[in-house]
Amino acid sequence: MFRSSVRLLYITRISSPLLRRSSSRLPLFSSAKPFLSSHRITITSLPIFATGANFSRSEHSMAASSESKSIYDFTVKDAKGNDVDLNIYKGKVLLIVNVASQCGLTNSNYTELAQLYEKYKDQGFEILAFPCNQFGNQEPGSNEEIVQFACTRFKAEYPIFDKVDVNGEKAAPIYKFLKASKGGLFGDGIKWNFAKFLVDKDGNVVDRYAPTTSPLSIEKDLKKLLGVKA
Missing domain, CATH: 3.40.30.10 (Glutaredoxin)
Incomplete structure (x- = not known):
């Protein structure tokens, strides 16, 4: 029962290319690590999280520099x-x-x-x-x-x-x-x-x-x- 639940959770979260693979060939616990890694990379690459308030300050400085030399x-x-x-x-x-x-x-x-x-x-x-x-x-x-x-x-x-x-x-x-x-x-x-x-x-x-x-x-x-x- 525990093995089936884990497999079901993995299948619902993985990307579409992986869904085409046979579930019998998927590792049971090792599959969680790549999923979490890719998930973290996706979040940190978003501009809104990566730059925050610093983006506004840099943008202001660049604007001031470009307008007046x-x-x-x-x-x-x-x-x-x-x-x-x-x-x-x-x-x-x-x-x-x-x-x-x-x-x-x-x-x-x-x-x-x-x-x-x-x-x-x-x-x-x-x-x-x-x-x-x-x-x-x-x-x-x-x-x-x-x-x-x-x-x-x-x-x-x-x-x-x-x-x-x-x-x-x-x-x-x-x-x-x-x-x-x-x-x-x-x-x-x-x-x-x-x-x-x-x-x-x-x-x-x-x-x-x-x-x-x-x-x-x-x-x-x-x-x-x-x-x-x-």
Whole structure:
């Protein structure tokens, strides 16, 4: 009785080619192993199980990469709301930074950014500052207040743009591109104020630095892109 039940179960599950074989020639217990193996292979090969959430992230990154090939593909708003085509920076090395006025990193970063800019602005270097209020609400002011703060207190001569989001669904397109081009150590998202992206003369994102990385510490990388001798 037990042998008959097992044989019946096997026959109802095997594929149609095997049904044509004589049941007397089928192994009784060894047949279960190939069936289970083929069953597992079929399940794991399904895209919905194999990729899951990773598929959406990869698809998003590929879409961002295919739509925009360089920084020059973007137009952003300046602090007064005017459109700025980033194509005007073609041929320059760029350092793109999300800034804030009330952060513990504000004084050191603004001070060193000004020093770096003063030293290399005549050699093809430009800093693009994007205020952001997503981290501890440390950039609550208006664009006018932000520009006045940076220019008066820290003598910022580089352009400061419209306040933007750098993470989330409402993140500025340029930041979606930056993050897709250079992911962070613990994921693509910007972690805090003063994250830095270094862009070469062809508009390619070549490096990314943590908020705690001081501007002067990346001078060596900057000089290489500028072609400045040590």
